[in-house]
Amino acid sequence: MTTVIELEEIKSLLKQVDVVTAMSQGFVQYSNGNSVVPPVGELLFDNPPGDVHIKYGYIKNDDFYVIKIASGFYENKNLGLPSSQGMMLLFNQKTGQTVSVLLDEGYLTDVRTAAAGAVAAQYFAPKNIEAIGILGTGIQAKMQLQYLQKTKPCKRVWVWGRTAENAVRFKEELGDEFDIQIAESAAEVAKNCNLLVTTTPSELALLKADGIRPGTHITAVGSDTSEKQELDGTILQKADIVIADSIPQSKSRGEIYQAVSKGFIFENKIIELGKAIQNTDLQRINDQQITVVDLTGVAVQDIMITTAVYEKYKQENA
Structure with missing residues (x-):
């Protein structure tokens, strides 16, 4: 069954994750050719101004692959909404099954950046x-x-x-x-x-x-x-x-x-x-x-942070 993790729980789990170290490790994996990261998918909007990035990939011989959808709509503040929105999708790298949907509303992208x-x-x-x-x-x-x-x-x-x-x-x-x-x-x-x-x-x-x-x-x-x-x-x-x-x-x-x-x-x-x-x-x-x-x-940043949050979730719900 697919696990859905919502924003407040994501924030709680992140307190137990060393995100800075995870990012360093991800950049090393990427530069050493140990990840598969296709070109960024992108949607650009004029009225109102905004952009959507679709980033995805996997680390070789890992358990998961990740697809991230994150947007920035810069006039959202006029609506009382944060400019960042989105979600992370975690899949089994061996079977393609959906493992988890992280409804982070763009928060994980902000943190990993x-x-x-x-x-x-x-x-x-x-x-x-x-x-x-x-x-x-x-x-x-x-x-x-x-x-x-x-x-x-x-x-x-x-x-x-x-x-x-x-x-x-x-x-x-x-x-x-x-x-x-x-x-x-x-x-x-x-x-x-x-x-x-x-x-x-x-x-x-x-x-x-x-x-x-x-x-x-x-x-x-x-x-x-x-x-x-x-x-x-x-x-x-x-x-x-x-x-x-x-x-x-x-x-x-x-x-x-x-x-x-x-x-x-x-x-x-x-x-x-x-x-x-x-x-x-x-x-x-x-x-x-x-x-x-x-x-x-x-995308390797998204892979690292999404996997880390999900692994913490599994530990707490074992």
Whole structure:
């Protein structure tokens, strides 16, 4: 019989899962060729603006395969709804039987993305974080900041949002945990921080190279389609290290796609995250380097987090 796990139980089970470690392991499996991850399925909408990603795959010789449907509809806030929606489907890899439906409403996608940001900072952010800069004020902005505390703890934060109202709300919701300053521009965030995370659906670059301090690390999260862009190509051109979560995906989406297609960098500059995790020579070696990790989201992340939650569910209901 198919197990249905609803959101509140998923959140409870996740408290017992080391998601950051699971993401690291997933990236390694992916880069080592131990997973099967087909190209992303995608639906784009104009009115209202939104996108749906269908990601799916399996780790070889594992028990399951996973299909994830996750959407972002950015005007949902006007309806009192979260922008993220979706579900995870878990199947038996040997028989094709439906094992579990996880009605996560997009939550697991948000968590695994935030955990991937923590992994990126673990290997590429400078040792001493003066302040964390967040571009964006939505759920992913909040979760990136919270998950960064697991690998690069820092309470000094600068935030910029598309409206002052959004930035104030962000500060009010997290103000007890962090010392948050509201910036008037994205450039002001970059001026005051050496760890930046970009989480917006922007299609126009928000940051340029001349505003990035030496030694800064940037985790770019928002650009997960071919149209979105948060970083000017000059940033990737100037960067000492450019990392893709998936080199194949970087050929059609994300900051790397934008920079390569416009001639700012060549593909041979790009390193895949799973390879860099395993090789210290590919990681940051000093606090003057500028590093960029482009996270477009890989199905192996969904496989890892869905499997981990289901295994915890089985343990608790044995």
